[in-house]
Amino acid sequence: MNLAFSAEEKAFAEEVRGFIADNLPAPMAAREAMGFHAERARVAEWQRILNRRGWAAPSWPVEHGGTGWTPVQRYIFERECGLANAPEVNLISLSMVGPVLCRFGSPALRERFLEPILRSDAWFCQGFSEPEAGSDLASLRTRAVRDGNDYVVDGHKIWTTDGHVADFMICLARTDPEARPQAGLSMIILPMDDRGVTVRPIRTLDGDHHINEVFLDGVRVPAGNLIGEPNTGWTQAKYLLAHERTHNAYMGMLCRYVARIPGLVDAEEAAGLPAGQAEALRRRHARLAIDVEALEWSVLRVLAAEPGARAAASASALSVRGARCLLRAADLELAVLGPQAVPRFGPDDGPPLPAGATAAAPGRTTQYLYWWAATIFGGSDEIQRGIIWNAVFR
Amino acid sequence: MDFTLSSEQAMLRDGARRFLESAGDKGWARYAELGWLAAAVPEDAGGLGADVADMALLAEEMGRALAPPSFADGAVLAVRLVDRIAGATRRALLSGVMEGARRLAPALYEPRRRYALSPETRADRSGGGYALSGAKVLVADGEATDGLLVSAALDGGIGLFLVDPAGPGVERRAYDAVDGSRFADFAFHGAPLDPAGLLGAASPEILEDALDEARLCVCADMLGGLERAMEMTADYLKTRTQFGQPLAGFQALQHALADMFVEADAVRSSVFRALSAFGGDDRSRRRAVSSCWVETFGAAKQLAGMAVHLHGAIGFTEEYRVGQYLRRAMVAERRFGDVEHHLDRYRTLAG
Numbered sequence: 094m095n096l097a098f099s100a101e102e103k104a105f106a107e108e109v110r111g112f113i114a115d116n117l118p119a120p121m122a123a124r125e126a127m128g129f130h131a132e133r134a135r136v137a138e139w140q141r142i143l144n145r146r147g148w149a150a151p152s153w154p155v156e157h158g159g160t161g162w163t164p165v166q167r168y169i170f171e172r173e174c175g176l177a178n179a180p181e182v183n184l185i186s187l188s189m190v191g192p193v194l195c196r197f198g199s200p201a202l203r204e205r206f207l208e209p210i211l212r213s214d215a216w217f218c219q220g221f222s223e224p225e226a227g228s229d230l231a232s233l234r235t236r237a238v239r240d241g242n243d244y245v246v247d248g249h250k251i252w253t254t255d256g257h258v259a260d261f262m263i264c265l266a267r268t269d270p271e272a273r274p275q276a277g278l279s280m281i282i283l284p285m286d287d288r289g290v291t292v293r294p295i296r297t298l299d300g301d302h303h304i305n306e307v308f309l310d311g312v313r314v315p316a317g318n319l320i321g322e323p324n325t326g327w328t329q330a331k332y333l334l335a336h337e338r339t340h341n342a343y344m345g346m347l348c349r350y351v352a353r354i355p356g357l358v359d360a361e362e363a364a365g366l367p368a369g370q371a372e373a374l375r376r377r378h379a380r381l382a383i384d385v386e387a388l389e390w391s392v393l394r395v396l397a398a399e400p401g402a403r404a405a406a407s408a409s410a411l412s413v414r415g416a417r418c419l420l421r422a423a424d425l426e427l428a429v430l431g432p433q434a435v436p437r438f439g440p441d442d443g444p445p446l447p448a449g450a451t452a453a454a455p456g457r458t459t460q461y462l463y464w465w466a467a468t469i470f471g472g473s474d475e476i477q478r479g480i481i482w483n484a485v486f487r
Numbered sequence: 488m489d490f491t492l493s494s495e496q497a498m499l500r501d502g503a504r505r506f507l508e509s510a511g512d513k514g515w516a517r518y519a520e521l522g523w524l525a526a527a528v529p530e531d532a533g534g535l536g537a538d539v540a541d542m543a544l545l546a547e548e549m550g551r552a553l554a555p556p557s558f559a560d561g562a563v564l565a566v567r568l569v570d571r572i573a574g575a576t577r578r579a580l581l582s583g584v585m586e587g588a589r590r591l592a593p594a595l596y597e598p599r600r601r602y603a604l605s606p607e608t609r610a611d612r613s614g615g616g617y618a619l620s621g622a623k624v625l626v627a628d629g630e631a632t633d634g635l636l637v638s639a640a641l642d643g644g645i646g647l648f649l650v651d652p653a654g655p656g657v658e659r660r661a662y663d664a665v666d667g668s669r670f671a672d673f674a675f676h677g678a679p680l681d682p683a684g685l686l687g688a689a690s691p692e693i694l695e696d697a698l699d700e701a702r703l704c705v706c707a708d709m710l711g712g713l714e715r716a717m718e719m720t721a722d723y724l725k726t727r728t729q730f731g732q733p734l735a736g737f738q739a740l741q742h743a744l745a746d747m748f749v750e751a752d753a754v755r756s757s758v759f760r761a762l763s764a765f766g767g768d769d770r771s772r773r774r775a776v777s778s779c780w781v782e783t784f785g786a787a788k789q790l791a792g793m794a795v796h797l798h799g800a801i802g803f804t805e806e807y808r809v810g811q812y813l814r815r816a817m818v819a820e821r822r823f824g825d826v827e828h829h830l831d832r833y834r835t836l837a838g
C-alpha cells in the first residue's frame with residue numbers, strides 16, 4: 094500500500110494550476126462560475142487553448158494526440174480545471190468518440206476525425222437514447238440498413254445534448270434486426286447537416302436549451318462511417334460509457350462548490366444574514382466538505398484500480414454519491430442566498446433585478462435544477478444500484 | 488498511489504480473520520501471544536513498530552468479528568500515551584503491555600465535560616508524592632485494568648499519572664455498556680501517589696495526537712463491522728423466502744443494500760484518506776482523522792440499523808448477531824469524541 098500523492102503528482106498539479114492561471118480567460122471563468130451551460134463557441138475557445146498545450150485529449154493514446162498521463166494525473170487535471178472555473182470540455186467528442194475511434198475505428202476514420210476533434214473543428218453529439226429506449230438502451234429501434242456502399246439510417250433520437258450545434262452524431266443503430274437486442278447494434282457516424290436530419294430543441298427545467306430531439310429520415314452515409322465490424326456496437330458503447338468511469342463523481346465541480354461557499358456565507362452574513370444561521374450553514378458546508386473528501390478518495394481508489402471484485406461497484410457508487418453531493422452543494426448555495434434565489438435569470442440578463450441582491454445569485458437555481466439530471470443521465474441511480482447489487486451481493 | 492495490501496499485510500489480515508473466527512480463547516493473553524499487543528510499540532522499546540495502516544487492518548478484523556472493542560484503548564492509545572509521555576518508566580511499561588503482563592487503561596474523560604481533554608481532576612503535591620482528586624468516566628476495561636493512565640492538572644499544566652485502580656482513595660464503579668462491553672467510572676478522593684506515579688507532562692495537544700491513531704482504529708473497526716453486517720444481510724436475503732421467492736429477488740431490497748454499499752464505500756475511502764494523512768503534517772492529520780470520524784459515524788447507525796431492518800424481526804433479537812453491530816456503533820461513536828465534536832474540530836482546524 095502507498096497512500097500518498099507522489100512528488101511528481103504534486104508537481105504536476107502545480108504545473109496544471111499555473112497553466113490555467115496563465116491561460117484561462119477571466120471573462121470565460123466568470124461566466125462559467127455562474128453556472129449556465131457553456132455554448133459551443135466558448136467551450137471550443139478553451140479547448141483550442143488546451144490543444145495548443147497538447148492537453149485537449151488526456152484520455153487518448155499518445156500516438157493519436159493524447160497526453161500519456163496516468164489516470165491519477167488525468168483526475169488531477171480534471172479537478173484543477175473544475176476548481177479554476179474552466180468550462181467543461183465537449184466530453185462526447187474528446188472522452189467518448191475519440192477513444193472509441195482510437196480503439197475500434199479504421200485508419201480512414203481516425204485520419205478524418207481525430208485531428209479535427211482536437212482542433213475543435215469537428216463537434217459530436219451522442220445519439221443513443223430514443224423515446225422508447227432509455228435505461229433499456231439495447232431496445233433501441235433506429236435502423237441502419239446496408240444499401241450498396243452506403244448505410245441508410247432511419248429513426249428517432251432524443252435527449253441529444255448539443256444536437257443543435259454538433260457537426261456529427263455518433264449514432265447507435267440496429268444493423269441486424271434478427272439478432273438478440275445487444276448483438277445487432279452498430280455505431281455509425283452521421284453528418285448533422287444531412288438533408289435527412291431534423292433537430293428540434295427541447296427546453297429543460299433549468300431554463301436552458303442544450304438537449305434536442307433528432308429525427309433521422311433516410312440519412313445516407315458511406316459504409317466506412319460504421320465503426321469497426323457491423324454488429325459490434327454494444328461492445329463499443331460499453332467501452333465508451335466506461336471510459337471515464339470516475340467522471341460522474343463530478344469532483345471538479347464539487348471542489349469548486351466546496352471552495353466558494355464559505356466566501357458566500359461570509360458575504361451574506363456581512364449583508365445581514367443572522368449569525369446563528371450563518372453558523373448553521375457553515376456546519377452544513379463542513380459536513381459536505383467531509384463527504385467530498387471521502388468521495389475524492391473513492392475516485393482515487395477506482396483510478397488506482399484497488400484490487401477486488403468491487404471495482405465496478407465502486408465506480409457506480411461514485412456516480413450515485415456524485416449526483417447526491419452536487420444537489421446538496423447547490424441546495425446549500427440556495428440556502429445561503431435565501432430569497433435572492435427566487436428570480437429567474439438567464440445568462441445574459443445583466444445584474445440581479447431585486448435591489449441589493451448579490452451578483453452571486455444568477456445561475457445558482459439553474460445549476461441546482463441541472464443536478465437533478467445528473468441522477469438520470471449516464472446510467473440513472475437505479476441502474477447504478479442494480480450494477481452494485483450484481484457486482485457485490487448477488 | 489497503490490491500494491494493494493503488501494503480502495505482509497495480507498498475511499496479517501488473513502491470520503487475524505482466521506484466529507478471530509476460530510473457536511476457543513480469544514482473551515488478552517492470546518493477543519499477546521499473537522504479537523498484537525506489541526504491534527503499536529516502537530521498535531526501540533522492543534515492539535514491532537507496526538504502522539498505522541497495519542493497526543487499522545487489525546482493527547477492521549476485530550470489528551468484523553465483534554472482538555472486545557478495548558483494543559484501541561489498551562493496545563493503541565495506552566501505548567501512544569506511554570510512548571509519548573513516560574520518561575524513566577517508558578520501556579518497562581511498554582514491555583509489560585506487550586507481554587500482556589500489564590493492562591493499562593487510559594482515563595482521560597470526565598463526568599459532564601463531554602470530550603474536554605483539559606482535566607479538572609487535580610494532582611496536589613503532598614509529602615514528596617501527590618494526592619489525586621477528581622473523577623474519570625467511560626474507562627474501557629476499567630474493571631480488568633491494573634493501571635489507569637490518568638490525566639490531571641498539575642502545577643498549572645497537565646500530568647499523566649499511573650494509578651492503581653485498587654489503591655487507597657480510588658473508588659471504582661463498573662458497568663455494562665450498550666454493546667455488552669465493560670466500562671468503569673472512577674472517583675479519586677485524595678488518592679495518594681508516590682513520585683514515580685507521575686509518568687510525565689502532557690498537554691491537550693499531546694493527548695489529542697495520541698488519540699488520533701486510536702480514533703482511526705475505532706473507525707476501521709466500525710468499517711469492518713459495517714461491511715460484515717452488509718454481507719450477513721445479503722446472505723440472509725438470499726435464503727429467506729416470502730411470497731414464494733427469495734427476498735433477494737425483490738429490487739427494493741437489492742437497492743437498499745446497494746445504498747448501504749454506497750455509504751460504506753465512502754467510509755472505506757475516508758479511512759484510506761485518514762491513513763494517508765499520517766504521513767503528513769499535524770494539522771492535516773488531525774483534520775483528516777476528524778473528517779473520517781464524521782464520515783464513519785455519520786453513517787454507522789443508519790447502516791447497521793438498515794441491516795437489522797432488512798432481516799425483519801429475527802434481526803431485532805439479541806441472539807442474532809447482526810444487531811450487535813448497531814449496538815457496537817452506539818458505543819464506538821462516543822468513544823473519543825462524537826460527530827458533533829469532530830465536526831467542530833474539523834472546522835477549527837480549517838486553513
Ligand SMILES: Cc1cc2nc3c(=O)[nH]c(=O)nc-3n(C[C@H](O)[C@H](O)[C@H](O)COP(=O)(O)OP(=O)(O)OC[C@H]3O[C@@H](n4cnc5c(N)ncnc54)[C@H](O)[C@@H]3O)c2cc1C
Nearest residue numbers: 219220221222227228229252253254466469470471473475
Ligand atoms: C440533461 C440530459 C442530457 C442527456 N444527453 C444525452 C445525450 O447526449 N445522448 C443520449 O443518447 N442520451 C442523453 N440523455 C438521455 C439519458 O441517457 C437517459 O435519460 C437515461 O438513459 C435514462 O433513460 P430515460 O430518460 O428514458 O428514463 P427511463 O429509463 O424511462 O427511466 C425512468 C425512471 O425509471 C427508473 N428505471 C428505469 N429502469 C429501471 C429498472 N430496471 N429498475 C428500476 N428503476 C428503473 C429510472 O432510474 C428512472 O428513474 C440525456 C439525459 C438528460 C437528462
